[in-house]
Every structure is written in structure tokens, then in C-alpha cells.
Amino acid sequence: MAKIIGALVVVIYSGLTFYLGWNARRWLVAMDWYYNTIIFWTILYVVSFSIVIGRLHESLRIFSVIGNYWMFIFEYGLLLCLMAQFVMWVTPFKNVQLIGCIVVAVLVLLFIVGSYLAYSPVVRNLTVTMDKKDSELTSMRVVVASDFHLGVLSNKRHLQRFVNVSNEAKPDVVFLVGDLVDDDPKWFVEDGMAEVMKQLTSTYGVYGVLGNHEYYGKKIPKFVEEMDKAGVKILRDETIQVDKAFLITGQEDTTNKERQKLKALRVDNHLPWFVMNHTPNDLVTPAQEGVNFHMSGHTHKGQMWPNQHITARVFELDHGYKLKEQMHTLVSSGFGFWGPPIRIGSRSELWVVDITFR
Known part of the structure; x- marks a missing residue:
């Protein structure tokens, strides 16, 4: 039973990561910054599972750090993507490039404020x-x-x-x-x-x-x-x-x-x-x-x-x-x-x- 629940969690998490990556890819394409599909998805999933990779060996400590920051990006990235898609759904505003820039700007602002509140x-x-x-x-x-x-x-x-x-x-x-x-x-x-x-x-x-x-x-x-x-x-x-x-x-x-x-x-x-x-x-x-x-x-x-x-x-x-x-x-x-x-x-x-x- 525990294995089934664990597998289900991994599937759901991977699906949410895909949704986040799909939105990021749309924005990168709109900005003309998207180059290679294989490299993009490989990096995304390595980063998303880096919290697990970092626990495999002490030499992989850097992945634990990356994984900790990913938790912030994952939670607020999902929330902001859902909000952005809602705006595009209920309004005539469909500019992926501009909306994506706003999402990234808000994410950066949250990162700065959140870091200050954590370390101060x-x-x-x-x-x-x-x-x-x-x-x-x-x-x-x-x-x-x-x-x-x-x-x-x-x-x-x-x-x-x-x-x-x-x-x-x-x-x-x-x-x-x-x-x-x-x-x-x-x-x-x-x-x-x-x-x-x-x-x-x-x-x-x-x-x-x-x-x-x-x-x-x-x-x-x-x-x-x-x-x-x-x-x-x-x-x-x-x-x-x-x-x-x-x-x-x-x-x-x-x-x-x-x-x-x-x-x-x-x-x-x-x-x-x-x-x-x-x-x-x-x-x-x-x-x-x-x-x-x-x-x-x-x-x-x-x-x-x-x-x-x-x-x-x-x-x-x-x-x-x-x-x-x-x-x-x-x-x-x-x-x-x-x-x-x-x-x-x-x-x-x-x-x-x-x-x-x-």
C-alpha cells in the first residue's frame, strides 16, 4: 500500500512539474529564448528531483541546495501560472510574452522579500x-x-x-x-x-x-x-x-x-x-x-x-x-x-x- 501511495505521489508531482515546465516553455518560446527540447526537459526534471538526488551522497550536496530553492519555485510557480492562465481565460488579454514577464517579475520579488524575512x-x-x-x-x-x-x-x-x-x-x-x-x-x-x-x-x-x-x-x-x-x-x-x-x-x-x-x-x-x-x-x-x-x-x-x-x-x-x-x-x-x-x-x-x- 505504501508503495502504491508513493508511486501515486511521484506521478502527481511529475505531472505538476510538467504543467509548470509547459508554461515556462511557452514563455521562453515567446521570448525567443527556447533552444533545445531535450536539454530543457532534462534540466527541469533533474532540478525537480534534486532534493532526492542530494541525499544519495555527500558529494551531491549542491543538489540539496538546488532542491530547497526549487520548492519555492514549484509552489509559487504553480500558483502564478494558474493565476496567469485564469487571466488569459476570462479576459481578452492573451500576450504570453508580457504575462510571462510579469509572472517572472513577481516570482523574483517574492524571492527577495521572502529571503529578507527568513534571514532578518x-x-x-x-x-x-x-x-x-x-x-x-x-x-x-x-x-x-x-x-x-x-x-x-x-x-x-x-x-x-x-x-x-x-x-x-x-x-x-x-x-x-x-x-x-x-x-x-x-x-x-x-x-x-x-x-x-x-x-x-x-x-x-x-x-x-x-x-x-x-x-x-x-x-x-x-x-x-x-x-x-x-x-x-x-x-x-x-x-x-x-x-x-x-x-x-x-x-x-x-x-x-x-x-x-x-x-x-x-x-x-x-x-x-x-x-x-x-x-x-x-x-x-x-x-x-x-x-x-x-x-x-x-x-x-x-x-x-x-x-x-x-x-x-x-x-x-x-x-x-x-x-x-x-x-x-x-x-x-x-x-x-x-x-x-x-x-x-x-x-x-x-x-x-x-x-x-x-
Whole structure:
């Protein structure tokens, strides 16, 4: 059954690629830039499957980069081609050359804007109030970020942006809520990103959890080891107490079908309880268990319009802040990006949360 579904996906994807190529060919012919049919279709399909080719061997890394950018061209190319054909269908305007130029110009504009929104993160500020309980603190500041997808395109320079902005906030604690690397931690190691991560400063430390992409990379022990060297403590279905200040629980990602239930990770004391769960799949349980501050990522807020309308339907909260009963809930759209380094309708971000204890 899985093979049949996979084959069906390939057929549909190939058909959509053909439709996109057919429209591109019409425009190139109109512009008198079209030369060879075999070369055109060969390049198109190699590019369209480059995301797969790039995974065959490390020496083919360039194809992974091409494939990431192709994802942007594929999604918005299809949308713009459909819009262009609709215009030609319902209006007397049939100039393929001019309409094609407009489509390409819009695609370039979206690329420029999307790149800026991906690589120019914004700081989002939030102020909340919690019951003091038994904490020795009267207030604290936390930095929350997720979905760095550190690798080829979300690189060392982008990580340095995060470190600089986080340190400027002078946080008491930093929470990194999953998908810190893009599947394989090898780029994190080879590019020396640990030296950048070590620069993070906070009163009580830096803590993180696994996301689905750490599981996709299948090198979790290596990842945890490298994060430890970089000064990030990865919590895997465990709860720790930090001084007499607060509790932190880090849940395994939902990809791990054997992860423990949150109830099993609960500690019976009266300190403020912070929980990191990469995927915001269930906000009901932590609210019932008495969590004070729940943090997630994963959604990217769709990353590229109109995908946010999908994430908004899938998750109770796909981005931003929500007070659910007594629980403060935060879902970040991520500091990095997955696939193309493009954001449209979302933006790379980190959260600075100021907490006052009553």
C-alpha cells in the first residue's frame, strides 16, 4: 500500500512539474529564448528531483541546495501560472510574452522579500504573570526559539544572529524547542557552529529538546553529544529542578512513539513548571496537569503563504501566545526555516518573555 501511495505521489508531482515546465516553455518560446527540447526537459526534471538526488551522497550536496530553492519555485510557480492562465481565460488579454514577464517579475520579488524575512529575524516580546508558588524568584526573563534547522542554508552566520540578539536580552534561561539541526548534525560539526552556540549567556543555562528532524537524521546520540559540547542540555523525557527557582520538563518528540506521558514526568512540588514539547499537538493535557508555561515550535506558521491556513486548522495554536486555563502557551514560528530560505506570511523570530511572579 505504501508503495502504491508513493508511486501515486511521484506521478502527481511529475505531472505538476510538467504543467509548470509547459508554461515556462511557452514563455521562453515567446521570448525567443527556447533552444533545445531535450536539454530543457532534462534540466527541469533533474532540478525537480534534486532534493532526492542530494541525499544519495555527500558529494551531491549542491543538489540539496538546488532542491530547497526549487520548492519555492514549484509552489509559487504553480500558483502564478494558474493565476496567469485564469487571466488569459476570462479576459481578452492573451500576450504570453508580457504575462510571462510579469509572472517572472513577481516570482523574483517574492524571492527577495521572502529571503529578507527568513534571514532578518524579529524579536517578539511578551509579558506574563504567574503565581509565585515556592520560587525564590520574583521575576525572570526567558528566551524561546525553535526550528533553527542548522545546516547548509541556515548556517553559522544565521546562528550568530540568534546568539547576538539573545545575549542582548540578558535572559535568565534560554529554551531551544526542537529541530535545532536539519536532520544530520554533520554540518553543525563541520562548520564549527558549537563555538558560536557556546557564546550564549544566561543565568540558569540553555536547555533544548528533540524535534522530528533530529529523528529523521537518525544520529540522536551524536546530536546530544554535540549539543552538550556546545553548552546546550538536551532533555529527553525528563524533568529537572533548577535551584529553588523553577522546573523544566523536556518531552521527546511525537515521532518517538514510546515517549512517556507528561503525567509520568510531573514532579510534586510547587515551583513554576516549564515544559518544552516540539510539536503543539496537545495543549489539553499539559493544562490539566498544571503546567505553567508550555513551549512549542514545529509549525513554522506555514513558512510560505498560504500554508498557514493549513497549520491553523491542524493545531489548536499554530503561532503566538495563548492563555489556556492557567497555562501560558507559546508556539514559535522558528528562527530558521525548512527547505527554501524563504518566508512569506511568516518571519524568523525569537521570543523574549518577561515573567512576573505574584
